[in-house]
Amino acid sequence: MLDLNIIRNEIEKVKRAVINKNESANLDSLLELDSKRKSLLIECDDLRNRRNITSKIISELKSKKQDASNEIQEMKGVSDNIKQFEVDIKTLTDELESILLKIPNIPAPDVPVGKDPTSNVIVKECGERREFSFTPLPHWDIGKTLDILDFERAAKITGAGFALYKGAGARLERALYNFMLDLHSQEHGYTEIFPPYLVNRSSMTGTGQLPKLEEDMYRIPEDDLFLIPTAEVPVTNIHSNEILSAQDLPMYYTACTACFRREAGSHGKDTRGMLRVHQFNKVELVKLVRPETSYDELESLLSVSEKVLQLLGLQHQVVKLCTGDLSFAAAKCYDIEVWSPGVNKFLEVSSCSNFEDFQARRCNIRFRDDEGKTRHVHTLNGSGVALPRTMIAVIENYQREDGTVEIPEVLRPYMNGLELIKKK
């Protein structure tokens, strides 16, 4: 949510941001509602003031056993008036709020302006691309041959877009997220969290998934709960409606959770293997920081995510997203894409975003600054990193001509020393 004052004072900037983000918002009617609401508020406050004063007079008269019926009669009218004002104000406030919740965050100044991913900028490339003396196979072939991935049976159990990991495949999954969680919690100073996978509407609104993206979520209608699309939602909401003390900042959290996405808008895209699935594990990193540090914190978040890929020996590139590719709540975002020789593409395994105070305002997360004033924190998050595509990259990059897959060195301690996945 944007600060209403920014919309009041810098309407052109906000309008430009909305256009650049390929969004739409009814900003003019918002301002109209706002000023109307303000004038009603002033009138209503005035009446309330009168009521408060007269109430005291009534109470004094009564305590002296004097007649107060004139005052009471007068206040009846005033109270009715106030009630009408309150109803009108509530209506305006609700309308205002619903518009405000649909206005996207403003991109940071250094975010390239552009309509679609073609305007994204590759900011760096890291690692060496592996050379193969043979044509590397895609993970669905390798997975099938080694009997570690089974998409047909997953479809039988649930439907298209689900994965079943088996044997060394299941073990590799577990090795990957244990390795990542250990790295972040032990080397990078993140506190490990294991949150609920179901969250309420308020949490979902807080991080910005609602109200705009409801059709992308799995929902439990009986309880109005949502399956989390990312750990960002429960973890960012840990401190919703709290005022933190400045010395507690920055706060770093990491969590590995399953993520559930209906992928409503992307049917027919990336359908093979597990390039795009409805349920996947992801190690997430979340930061709550002081506003003036948030862009430095974004850089360190990015480097911590990249560290995972470096240690796994996977070639990757970092992409700075343009305005049109930026998500609703983000002010700036880097994607990390890992090279997969089998599918012959870079795959997005992480998005590291700074939301500035956009989520903090919705979640009502504040801190007391050095002058004792309350301010909203800045929130950031990034994947560190998403599992299926990392698994794809590992399998495809570490495949050998004989059909076996080598286990990256750093994962071997997590695989009971296993060095090679072989056909049984």
Next chain:
RNA sequence: GGAGGGAUGGCUGAGCGGUUGAAAGCGCUGGUUUCGAAAACCAGUUGGGGAGAAAUCUUCACGCGAGUUCGAAUCUCGCUCCCUCCGCCA
């Protein structure tokens, strides 16, 4: 699922329908005192909105939402969450 009890400021905890945004205690901050500290004493110490250059004024909020009333932390109803007991259960 059934039966009870509860929700008040950073914490503990009072609160008759009428100067109660809220007693008291603790904690915290500042001051006095001290060589320094402790203790003691004094003062301050919730958050949001509006008006104002500021001082300041004003309004809202006692889990949330409705209602009764001239007036609600206090009465009524609904919801949420927490606790206890019973049942069921990984």
